[in-house]
Structures are given as structure tokens and as C-alpha cells.
Amino acid sequence: MKARVTVTLKSGILDPQGKAIEGALKTLGVSGVASVRQGKVFDIEIEGADRAGAAVALKNAAEKLLANTVIENYRIDVSG
Amino acid sequence: MKSAVVVFPGINRERDMTRALKLVSGREPAMVWHADTALPAGTDLVVIPGGFSYGDYLRCGAIAARAPIMDAVRGFAQKGGLVLAVCNGFQIACEAGLLPGVLMRNAQLRFICRDVYLRVERSDTPFTRGYNAGQVIRVPVAHGEGNYIADGETIARLEGGGRVVFRYSSPDGIVDPNWTHNGAMNAIAGIINARGNVLGMMPHPENHVEAAMGRTDGRGLFAGLVDHFKLAA
Numbered sequence: 001m002k003a004r005v006t007v008t009l010k011s012g013i014l015d016p017q018g019k020a021i022e023g024a025l026k027t028l029g030v031s032g033v034a035s036v037r038q039g040k041v042f043d044i045e046i047e048g049a050d051r052a053g054a055a056v057a058l059k060n061a062a063e064k065l066l067a068n069t070v071i072e073n074y075r076i077d078v079s080g
Numbered sequence: 081m082k083s084a085v086v087v088f089p090g091i092n093r094e095r096d097m098t099r100a101l102k103l104v105s106g107r108e109p110a111m112v113w114h115a116d117t118a119l120p121a122g123t124d125l126v127v128i129p130g131g132f133s134y135g136d137y138l139r140c141g142a143i144a145a146r147a148p149i150m151d152a153v154r155g156f157a158q159k160g161g162l163v164l165a166v167c168n169g170f171q172i173a174c175e176a177g178l179l180p181g182v183l184m185r186n187a188q189l190r191f192i193c194r195d196v197y198l199r200v201e202r203s204d205t206p207f208t209r210g211y212n213a214g215q216v217i218r219v220p221v222a223h224g225e226g227n228y229i230a231d232g233e234t235i236a237r238l239e240g241g242g243r244v245v246f247r248y249s250s251p252d253g254i255v256d257p258n259w260t261h262n263g264a265m266n267a268i269a270g271i272i273n274a275r276g277n278v279l280g281m282m283p284h285p286e287n288h289v290e291a292a293m294g295r296t297d298g299r300g301l302f303a304g305l306v307d308h309f310k311l312a313a
Contacts, residue, residue: 013184013229014184014187014229014263016184016185016186016187016188016189016227017185017189020189064146065138065142065146066138068139068142068175068182070180070181070182070230070231071182071184071229
């Protein structure tokens with residue numbers, strides 16, 4: 001089973017890296033970019049086919065390590 | 081004062097810290113490896129030093145905060161043991177839940193390595209009894225992620241409880257955004273937990289403890305700790 005955990009900064013948290021990328025896009029002449037926020041993507045392979053078990057394990061992984069919930073939100077998608 | 085310095089892969093300030101502790105307390109600290117599960121018996125002070133634990137992978141301090149030794153450090157802190165967490169140590173302490181908030185990328189996106197001025201906000205903690213409240217000290221910083229942030233409620237709790245111990249300031253002790261090199265909220269350079277036994281700070285007091293280093297402003301922190309344990313004995 002494949003899963004993807006996407007970690008993004010909560011709104012209102014200043015993202016200097018996103019701002020720098022936004023500036024670079026403007027420098028490159030990429031038009032129409034209003035703003036950029038940088039996040040992280042974790043592709044995780046889960047052993048077995050127990051979807052409920054996987055959901056618990058992934059939530060655990062996200063809460064305990066992948067995201068710092070003080071500043072970040074996470075989303076879990078399971079496929080296959 | 082029996083101190084223990086916790087060492088993670090990628091930490092690089094443990095020797096500076098050990099040297100400062102030995103110089104001021106007269107006692108060689110124990111070095112404790114991240115994979116250990118217990119602190120040496122009779123430890124008075126646990127120090128989490130600076131560096132780049134696990135190459136700053138994931139988030140600064142995130143992996144180290146989940147290392148086996150951290151359960152022992154948390155248990156030690158819960159029993160009232162003193163924990164000093166400097167630079168990457170501060171990031172680790174926040175990630176481990178020992179202190180609130182997060183150290184984010186410096187607002188200017190640059191790694192900053194130079195001396196800064198700190199206003200000591202309180203002298204009535206075991207960590208700052210070697211200073212006077214309002215005193216300004218000059219110590220080095222060396223970090224890319226020292227921009228302290230927390231939600232409004234946490235900041236209010238920290239400020240209301242007098243838990244901001246060090247603040248970036250001008251040489252005259254004036255707090256001003258121009259003297260807050262990393263953009264930290266309320267110019268926060270160091271905080272203590274509610275119980276007052278865990279201190280996290282970004283600057284490096286251990287790098288200003290002997291004349292050969294140019295200044296000795298950091299010595300007061302270690303001398304204060306030694307005094308604290310002498311009085312307790």
C-alpha cells in the first residue's frame with residue numbers, strides 16, 4: 001500500500017523560504033504568481049493490506065514526527 | 081555540580097560546552113550518547129549542546145528529540161532536574177516538548193554567526209543568578225534557525241509568567257527590531273519552562289567564558305549554576 005503525507009505550514013505562520021521562492025519566480029518572469037508557501041511530501045510504503053491499521057500508523061507518524069503541529073498541518077492520502 | 085552533556089550525531093558544540101563546564105565548575109562533565117537510555121547517577125545538570133544533530137534533517141532538532149536518551153532527559157526534567165539547552169539544544173528541547181514554541185528559519189534567511197547583545201530579564205533563576213536583572217551581556221550566536229515563534233496564547237503565557245529570560249537588545253539594553261538579528265517574536269533569545277528548571281537559548285554563553293576568547297560574559301551563567309548547587313548542598 002502506498003501513502004503520501006503532505007505537511008504544510010499553518011496559515012499565518014511566516015514562511016521566509018516560500019517568500020524567497022516567490023521572489024525568485026518573479027525574477028524569472030513567471031507571471032501571475034500571487035504567493036508561494038513551501039511544504040514537504042513524504043511517500044511511505046505500508047506493509048500488508050490493512051487499511052484501518054495503516055490509517056492509525058500514518059496518523060501516528062504524522063503527529064509524532066513528520067509534522068510539528070505547533071506550526072504545521074498534515075494530510076494523509078492512501079492509494080493502491 | 082555534576083553535569084552531563086548529551087551528544088547526538090551531528091552535534092559539534094559539545095567540546096566547547098564541556099570545556100566551559102569544567103573551567104567554571106572544576107568538574108569534568110559526563111558525555112552521554114544519544115542511544116543511551118539513562119543519565120549517570122547523581123547528575124545535577126543536563127546540557128543539550130549546539131550543532132547540527134542529524135544534519136538538521138526533517139526539522140532542526142526533530143530527530144534528536146525522539147532519540148532514546150530523551151526519555152531519560154524528560155524524566156529528569158519532570159523530577160525538577162536542571163536542563164540547559166543551547167542553540168540546536170534549544171531546538172531539540174522545543175521539539176521534545178520540554179519548552180513551548182518553535183525556532184524557525186531566520187527572517188532574513190541567512191545563517192548568522194556573530195556576537196549579539198542580550199538583556200538578562202531575571203536574575204532569580206538558577207541559570208541567571210550570576211547576573212543582575214537588566215544587565216546586558218555580549219555573547220555569540222551561530223544559527224540559521226533561531227527565529228522564535230509561538231501562538232499568541234503561548235507568548236502571552238511566557239510574558240505573563242516572566243518566562244522570557246534573555247532578550248536580544250542593543251548594547252544599552254533597548255529592545256529594538258534592528259537588534260533582533262533573526263526576527264524572533266518579542267526579541268526572545270531564551271525562555272524557561274513553567275517550573276523554571278529547563279532553559280532554552282539560541283546564543284552560546286559557553287563561547288565567552290575565558291579571557292582568551294575575548295570576553296567572559298557567558299561565565300555568569302555557569303558560575304550561577306555552580307552557586308545554585310552549592311547553596312542547595
